[in-house]
Amino acid sequence: MKHFMQSKLQRIFAGAAFTLSLALTQTPAQAQEKFITLASTTSTEQSGLFGHILPIFKKATGIDVRVVALGTGQALDTARRGDADVVFVHDKAAEEKFVADGFGIERIEVMYNDFVLVGPKADPAKSTGRDIAAGLKNIANAKAAFVSRGDKSGTHAAELRYWKAAGVDLDTTKGAWYRETGSGMGPALNTASAMNAYILTDRGTWLAFKNRGELSIQIEGDTKLFNQYGVMLVNPSKHAHIKQELGQQFIGWLVSAEGQRAIAEYKIGGEQLFFPNAKPAMKKAA
Amino acid sequence: MNPFFAALAGAVDLITHADQKLVDIISLSLKVSATAVVIASVLGLAIGAIVSVTRFTGRGMVIAALNATMGLPPVVIGLVVYLLLSRAGPLGHYGLLFTPPAMVIAQVILITPIIAALSRQILEDAWREYQDQFASLGIKNASAAATLIWDCRFSLVTIALAGLGRACAEVGAVMIVGGNIDGVTRTMTTAIALETTKGDLPLALSLGIVLVAIVLAINIVAQWLKSFAERRYG
Numbered sequence: 001m002k003h004f005m006q007s008k009l010q011r012i013f014a015g016a017a018f019t020l021s022l023a024l025t026q027t028p029a030q031a032q033e034k035f036i037t038l039a040s041t042t043s044t045e046q047s048g049l050f051g052h053i054l055p056i057f058k059k060a061t062g063i064d065v066r067v068v069a070l071g072t073g074q075a076l077d078t079a080r081r082g083d084a085d086v087v088f089v090h091d092k093a094a095e096e097k098f099v100a101d102g103f104g105i106e107r108i109e110v111m112y113n114d115f116v117l118v119g120p121k122a123d124p125a126k127s128t129g130r131d132i133a134a135g136l137k138n139i140a141n142a143k144a145a146f147v148s149r150g151d152k153s154g155t156h157a158a159e160l161r162y163w164k165a166a167g168v169d170l171d172t173t174k175g176a177w178y179r180e181t182g183s184g185m186g187p188a189l190n191t192a193s194a195m196n197a198y199i200l201t202d203r204g205t206w207l208a209f210k211n212r213g214e215l216s217i218q219i220e221g222d223t224k225l226f227n228q229y230g231v232m233l234v235n236p237s238k239h240a241h242i243k244q245e246l247g248q249q250f251i252g253w254l255v256s257a258e259g260q261r262a263i264a265e266y267k268i269g270g271e272q273l274f275f276p277n278a279k280p281a282m283k284k285a286a
Numbered sequence: 287m288n289p290f291f292a293a294l295a296g297a298v299d300l301i302t303h304a305d306q307k308l309v310d311i312i313s314l315s316l317k318v319s320a321t322a323v324v325i326a327s328v329l330g331l332a333i334g335a336i337v338s339v340t341r342f343t344g345r346g347m348v349i350a351a352l353n354a355t356m357g358l359p360p361v362v363i364g365l366v367v368y369l370l371l372s373r374a375g376p377l378g379h380y381g382l383l384f385t386p387p388a389m390v391i392a393q394v395i396l397i398t399p400i401i402a403a404l405s406r407q408i409l410e411d412a413w414r415e416y417q418d419q420f421a422s423l424g425i426k427n428a429s430a431a432a433t434l435i436w437d438c439r440f441s442l443v444t445i446a447l448a449g450l451g452r453a454c455a456e457v458g459a460v461m462i463v464g465g466n467i468d469g470v471t472r473t474m475t476t477a478i479a480l481e482t483t484k485g486d487l488p489l490a491l492s493l494g495i496v497l498v499a500i501v502l503a504i505n506i507v508a509q510w511l512k513s514f515a516e517r518r519y520g
Binding site for chain 1: 383384
């Protein structure tokens with residue numbers, strides 16, 4: 001009996017292993033394909049930028065870029081664990097810490113876009129204008145509903161910086177009007193749309209977003225709202241399997257004249273979303 | 287137009303004008319979930335059979351644990367599998383994170399308890415019925431279990447279908463361990479989540495209707511096969 005059970009179990013495990021290996025080999029041409037894993041932000045993926053530039057890169061180099069779209073904090077975490085080859089995000093302070101801690105090789109600036117403050121068309125807090133600090137102060141004073149990402153993303157970090165610049169101490173003033181959703185840009189926008197609340201968003205996600213309800217842009221054009229994106233190769237000395245060469249090729253292409261042109265070309269409804277600003281010295285190096 | 291009608295019309299349009307991308311997403315979803323169901327059925331049936339025909343100390347605890355793990359939140363499973371498969375984790379060496387096999391592993395963990403717990407109940411009920419006969423004929427536990435599995439095969443197919451339904455409908459775990467990578471690990475459910483995120487609620491709902499239609503079609507075929515087999519061999 002014992003013997004019987006043992007051989008049965010063995011067969012079961014052999015069967016399971018076989019099925020799993022079948023599933024493995026069925027994976028679409030993974031082994032032969034050259035690819036890198038890119039940890040990036042929801043703003044670049046969901047605005048459609050990657051859908052535009054990655055096919056151009058693949059055509060030029062044959063390298064497939066597999067994008068895992070997360071918040072900046074989570075994307076850096078994923079890279080820190082070695083689960084991505086390249087990380088492309090927008091939170092300068094967090095990126096510099098990532099490099100200083102030895103997880104990234106070098107932070108290279110690629111492009112910027114800008115944040116906009118979106119809110120109800122009726123604008124109950126009288127926030128409209130070009131000054132983000134003044135607008136946020138009015139929202140806090142009016143205790144108008146405001147949706148925060150609350151997820152340690154780059155946008156969340158920027159939002160907290162703007163509150164500070166506005167002289168609003170969230171710890172003491174935040175009440176029921178300040179709603180932390182702990183979610184990505186899209187879900188947070190869905191929430192804001194349903195609650196008719198103010199929210200800080202990057203322009204790209206806003207332009208691509210369809211469920212706007214009564215919301216419209218209230219504040220834009222403040223230079224403080226510019227939002228720089230940086231790209232970094234994950235340090236191969238921390239994780240030996242990092243695809244250094246392919247990753248380097250991708251970074252080089254992003255800052256090259258061709259890559260920068262591809263970024264500038266991407267538009268939604270005639271509006272340019274991302275503004276390439278890689279430094280010329282880096283372009284030469286690429 | 288009412289958003290529900292718009293979504294329904296969108297779903298019909300998606301099905302009649304299915305592009306390659308949608309076909310790929312659907313086939314990946316089915317491949318991952320079907321593989322997971324096959325593995326989970328083998329494991330779950332083995333566990334269910336062993337627990338139903340044997341008596342040992344702590345058996346009550348095992349049954350309680352099996353029943354409880356049916357309620358494992360997919361996000362928690364996703365997190366555990368993520369940490370195991372991550373390059374910094376114990377199985378990181380295999381580089382499975384953000385691949386279809388990672389999603390299979392997560393779904394196997396999700397549905398094995400369901401298949402084990404439900405088949406344990408069915409097999410045990412049948413075992414109580416035949417217990418005396420097995421004893422009088424001197425049939426050992428292992429062959430008794432095999433007999434019971436064969437005897438209950440139609441009910442057990444329903445359990446496997448329940449597992450398939452759960453696997454197809456699940457989003458929390460596959461999102462974390464698959465990464466929702468376009469063309470590699472994007473399934474029906476993660477695509478629905480993505481379109482919701484983009485605020486394209488009608489498209490998200492249309493995809494949802496397509497998913498429900500596929501699962502329904504599978505169940506209709508299974509039901510038909512089952513009643514055919516019951517008439518023929520039952």
